Amino acid sequence: MYDSLSAVEVIINRILIVEGNPDEAAFLKDFLNQNRFQTEVTRDFGQARSAFNLHQPDFVILEAILPNKVSGFEVCEYMKREKSSVPVLMLTEIDLDDARHLAARVGVDAYMTKPYDPNELVRMIRRVAESVWQHSHALRDNVSDGELIRFPCTGCGARLKARNSHRGRKLNCPRCHQGVMIPVH
Amino acid sequence: MASQPLILEIQTGKHKGRRIRLTDAEMTIGRGENSSIRIASAEVSRDHCKLIAENGRVRVVDLKSRNGTFIDGRPVDGEKILNPGGLLTVGPLTFLLLGKEEPNPLLQDPGVRLKGKKGSDDNLSDDDIAAWLSDTDLPTALAHELTDTSIIKRADLETQSNEPLVPEPAIEESRLSLNEFGLPKQPVSSDRRNQFKSVAEEAQEIIRRHYESLGEKPQS
Numbered sequence: 001m002y003d004s005l006s007a008v009e010v011i012i013n014r015i016l017i018v019e020g021n022p023d024e025a026a027f028l029k030d031f032l033n034q035n036r037f038q039t040e041v042t043r044d045f046g047q048a049r050s051a052f053n054l055h056q057p058d059f060v061i062l063e064a065i066l067p068n069k070v071s072g073f074e075v076c077e078y079m080k081r082e083k084s085s086v087p088v089l090m091l092t093e094i095d096l097d098d099a100r101h102l103a104a105r106v107g108v109d110a111y112m113t114k115p116y117d118p119n120e121l122v123r124m125i126r127r128v129a130e131s132v133w134q135h136s137h138a139l140r141d142n143v144s145d146g147e148l149i150r151f152p153c154t155g156c157g158a159r160l161k162a163r164n165s166h167r168g169r170k171l172n173c174p175r176c177h178q179g180v181m182i183p184v185h
Numbered sequence: 186m187a188s189q190p191l192i193l194e195i196q197t198g199k200h201k202g203r204r205i206r207l208t209d210a211e212m213t214i215g216r217g218e219n220s221s222i223r224i225a226s227a228e229v230s231r232d233h234c235k236l237i238a239e240n241g242r243v244r245v246v247d248l249k250s251r252n253g254t255f256i257d258g259r260p261v262d263g264e265k266i267l268n269p270g271g272l273l274t275v276g277p278l279t280f281l282l283l284g285k286e287e288p289n290p291l292l293q294d295p296g297v298r299l300k301g302k303k304g305s306d307d308n309l310s311d312d313d314i315a316a317w318l319s320d321t322d323l324p325t326a327l328a329h330e331l332t333d334t335s336i337i338k339r340a341d342l343e344t345q346s347n348e349p350l351v352p353e354p355a356i357e358e359s360r361l362s363l364n365e366f367g368l369p370k371q372p373v374s375s376d377r378r379n380q381f382k383s384v385a386e387e388a389q390e391i392i393r394r395h396y397e398s399l400g401e402k403p404q405s
Contacts, residue, residue: 023227064392071388094395100369102387110366119218128366 012087012129016057017041018048018075019091020067024114028061028091031118037125045070045078052079057086059129062108064092064099073106080107087132089125091116133167151183191238193273193280204283207238214275215248228252228276234261243267243282252276 015037019025025041032039040055042048044067051057060079064072076088089110090103103111110128112121148161155178162171162182170181191207205222212221217231224233230250237244246264247254254261255274267273269284362370381387 027227064388065395071385071392073384073388073391077384094391096391096395096398097369098387099391099395100363100367102384102391104368106384108368111368113367124366131366 012037012059012125014038014040014055014057015059015061015125016048016051016055018043018060018062018066018072020044020063020065024063028118032122035122044068045075048075049078052082052086056083059125060086060088061091061125062088064090064094064103073102073108076103076108077106085132085136087128089121089128091121149182151180153178153180155180191241191243192283194283196272196279196281205280207236207243212236212238213248215250224276224278233275236267241269241284243273245273 015032017025017028017032017039019028019041020043022043025043029039029041037059040051040057042051046068048060048062052060060076062072062076066072066075072090072092076090079086079088084107087109088107089112090108091112091114092099093114095113100111109132110124112124149164149167150159150161152158153160153173153176155173156176158173158175160171160173160180162169167182170179172178173180192204193207194204213232213235214220214222214224214229215231215233216224216229220232230248230252232248233250234248234254235246237246243266244264245254245256245261245267247261255272256265256267257272258274259265267282269282271282273280273282364370381390
């Protein structure tokens, strides 16, 4: 199933949208769904925290201005503390230098202002996901595209290895024969 | 064919006064991807209306939009002529059609000026113009006016005209040097960080200044 998809498409199956404006959220959700992404919409920190922990999104799109007194900056700070490998794109109406600085400091991986070109948003999602993945895996482990990454079989725990460039694809464990996806995170 | 360029001037947002040149060919406004001027608003239909520039005026054809197209506050039933000085309203947006009746409007706008045929910016490309409209100024201006507008993407601008619209860079506030992901290349100084006790406090201050720049009160 994964063979027909690029690595990045596999990486960002599920996108968590954190947006307080229902119309904005609905538009974004529809557009992303049309582009083969699964989405989950949350409106504030409480909902976003639950969704982030329970459903383990592959990507987060986050507005800085949220209801209930907790900003998107704090939401991002929380998410990055919990799992830094999940890319966070801040999509916000705030176009201030200080906001970009703060976003960078709390771990935001990309910053886009509204109104936005949705096609550019999709391109940005792909670029950011690739970049974060590279940063958290290939670069950290000093593994080039053709080199090997090692990971355990989710079925029997056997130590498996595969080419870095095959991330996101599926193989059968030689020991237990269970299908295992080469980890993308 | 129109002998002079027809220009719609945005009437909303902090960049009020920015302009979109209309071509002689048909242009469409709508939420759909094929629209010449795209507006992602729930109030705007996918194919909302069509603009046809002719003889110094614009023929506006409503494409059976759900919420209607309005000229000077009156609904367009089928099609209607937009004369210079008239207001076109599409969903939440209002544009003024500039024309001969305007008292030299292009010289009044600090953000835009027209270059003559032999001006030094003759080599300004269409991409330059489109980028100016699509990336920051126009969308920002419109976004501030609307709560449910996500996009004003770009207008296909007149390419054959000898008088391209040229932005005046001087009005732009100083911008950071950003990386490909829209984040600052340089880290913020520690002085700035130390002004705040927490991320929450700094965020609230940023949000307050954002609303202040819009002339609005922060939402609760």
